Amino acid sequence: MSRSRTAMIAALALVAGASGTALAATSGGVGTAAVPCTVDYKVQNQWATGFTAAVTLTNNSTAKSSWSLKWTYAGNQKITSGWNAKVSQSGAAVTASNESYNATLSSGGSVSFGFQGSYSGTNAIPATFTLDGVTCNVDSGGGPTNPPTDPPTDPPTDPPGPTDKVDNPFTGAKMYVNPDWSAKAAAEPGGSRIANQPTAVWMDRIAAIEGVGEAMGLREHLDEALKQKGTGQLVVKVVIYDLPGRDCAALASNGELGPTEIDKYKTQYIDPIAAIMSDPKYAGLRIATVIEPDSLPNLVTNAGGTNTTTEACVTMKANGNYEKGVSYALDKLGAIGNVYNYIDAAHHGWLGWDTNLDPAVQLFKKVATTNGASVSDVHGFVTNTANYSATVEPNFKITDSVNGQTVRQSKWIDWNNYADEQSFAQALRTKLVAAGFQSSLGMLIDTSRNGWGGTARPAGPGPQTSVDAYVDGGRTDRRIHAGNWCNQSGAGIGERPKAAPAAGIDAYVWVKPPGESDGASEEIPNDEGKRFDRMCDPTYGGNPRNGNNPTGALAKAPIAGQWFSAQFQELIKNAYPPLS
Template sequence: MPTPGRGRVPARVRPVLAAVVSVLVVGVLASPGPARAADPPPRLDNPYVDARVYVNPEWAERAAAEPGGEAVAGQPTAVWLDRIARIEGEAGGMGLREHLDAALAQHADLIQLTLYDLPARDCGRRAPPGELSIEDSARYRAEFIDPIVEILAAPRYADLRIVTFVEPNSLPNLVVNTGSRYTATPACDEVQARGTYQQGIGYALARLGAIPNVYAYLDISHHAEVGWPEDSGPLTALLFQAATAAGSTVTNVHGFVANTANYSVLREEYFRADDVINGQPVYQSRWVDWNPFIDEVPYAQHLRELLAGAGFSPEAGVIVDTSRNGWGGPARPTGPVTASDVNTYVDGSRIDRRARVGNWCNQKGAGLGQRPAVEPEPGIDAYVWVKPPGESDGASGSPNTGQPYEPLCDPYYQPPRGSSYGTGAMPDAPPFGEWFPAHFRQLLANAWPPV
């Protein structure tokens, strides 16, 4: 029974939730009662097939309160557990048990959770700030993972498919921000040397893997961070290390998740990486920068093959986050441009309108992407909204304000490389995870397909 005032569905959202028949929905729970210990639910190759997916009423309320937001307020989004206090509920918000109980009340088959609280998370980046230091591995296990597992293992939730997205952007950081790279940081080097992320993720996978109805998906970042061969190979090795650390095995990894909280398009429709303009290959353009991948689905399918070759199950599928990669609106191209310069050709033809392909914070011009869908491409389990649209990526404040500062969330910051492009971040953004109405309204206006 929810605590009074918490976990209730607001009046304005009730009609939205009552009418929800997500594109992922093709059934209801066969039995609301707990599964018998001797008769666990069958393990599914793809948990999204024939599943009614939980709609978070807290996100639905915020979305429905915005002009036009009711059109998408019934879409399922992941529940983010990004600090210990989220497990029991924080500042009047719903805790994990309340979300699970609400899923049962909706007769949902599946709920999506994002686990995001590793020690020295994001290599200690100040925004979004992690709560655990590099010395807090024991706390991560005892105060974060163990309580989550205890709740998820309760018999009343045994018929609920629980999809967990495990620690976004952790292992990719150890590829692109370590060693001799210009982006390397001492914090990332120390995390790598200690094996902090591999041990933490391995422990989480081992505990989650003991629950028959939990499906763990490991984060594989996106094409514009680790699409290059010199990155995807090391990432594959790190993923295998994590999956076999701290008592885990690769059997605890059901699949992988790409583009988490990012903006990379599923497919660029109007140019190819092997196009040649006036004798110059497109892969030499500033935007592509020698990356063999220019969009997300081919990257996800390729990395899936690499991971199968490294020892993961060849049946493991990929989830792609499409919550903010639509790039519709008046700036969306309708075809390739005619140009003799390769950079002009790429910049005029690309659907992804970011100033730089690596920009990730509250991007100007972005729109809602494909609505959640099951098995849209070979090897892809589902398109889902992992990042709840409208929740901020980080505060846009300036340095020396006393608040955590992330340069790539500052609209006026000029990166040392590619400084003429800027960050593409929207101004007046609140801290990470807080509701950002202006961004949600922009995402709605620029949705593709349109709302």
């Protein structure tokens, strides 16, 4: 956008000043107690054909265990989506009723919700609101306390709204440094060298929204982000990660919700997150969400017809709750003007074969166009989340050949179409756009633990005695097998977060905070639903998903998400580029 900061502030003031704020007043000797309820209806953003609005309802009468607010539009406004309330419309009449988590409305208590709508002509503020049949903003004598006024007939030029989302939210912006992670990193020997790096905030269970133990909740993180933002732009990365039957192929990251608890996922997890993110207080932040790591890729490769199939993945494909949950998250969060949704797309060592990638693209498109979601709710995709695949393999290309054999024929590549994450992400983007996603689609790559530096890093290509010697001698990714994912021995900190590092890539980011375990190396009882996965056991001989190879996992690891000091030390020792 080319508008100056002054012009933007003026435009916002015009909209806010005509927002129809209706508050209890004391003019004429009438106190606030005489008003049974007040409604503050604000048009936040308005453009040529649409608008977003925020509503705050205050109950001044007896406490309520449920509530229903109604109004009627004078024009042709149509509400298209809402959050923090069940909003329905019949003709010009609108009803907003409570969700399960905000049903209680105490005497003097308030509740806020929001919605997006379309209109043509004028967008007049409703004249009357009723709470459970009682007229709000009117004192006991029947007079309005502060009558609402209409927004300007002609909205400001280039008004801020959902269509104003920038092409790449990371360009020209700082990234949020999570204080919880930063403190743990700084407390480690040598950790101060990366403690100021930005990492994602993981919402991996319902309790995390409010904060667990000493960990900050989502609202606390966003409040802190406002402090870090200052006068510039800032991106906060939030991982949405609590689907029913979560991670059907990896026990270490199983979650709290059972396979059928889709309604609980919607009302107790996504809806409260959307309510916090849609608070006008945070409208100046850019919030980049990472939507449900590993979920949709599991439906592609592990839900039937292959030797990697699991019963849990078959169940989740049959009941459709991964698809329904991701669609719901896209719809609810995508409706918020400053939220940028990035769907997780696994990594090249998982989906890099056309037999996996093409079905994945079809599934991504289905999820982005059903159950209320649309492709406009998807800003991009993210690869390598919490994984170790090298961003770029510098010593060989997928098109190289040795003694008449191509790199694809090597045991390490195993006929994969891609040798590294960046080439995979760029090719995936091309396929997604061809399938109907927006041409502005951007990709993220998690580089937090894929540096593979240290003494084991090859200085150049391997010998050309055979294609396997050439690839194995030159590859920087030193895992035993590309399917190994748990607390990998020899891994190092990767590229530091940066915006627009390559064509089609919105940013390198640290989604997985370095030092947080991938899973326990032995059975550890816990109340988070996380189970023991043998892929985290260094003595395990593997399974079909890693070619029946040793796991390469570190010993004595705690459960997923807990601090693992030995892993952190390994990562900073093997960082590439090296730490200064």
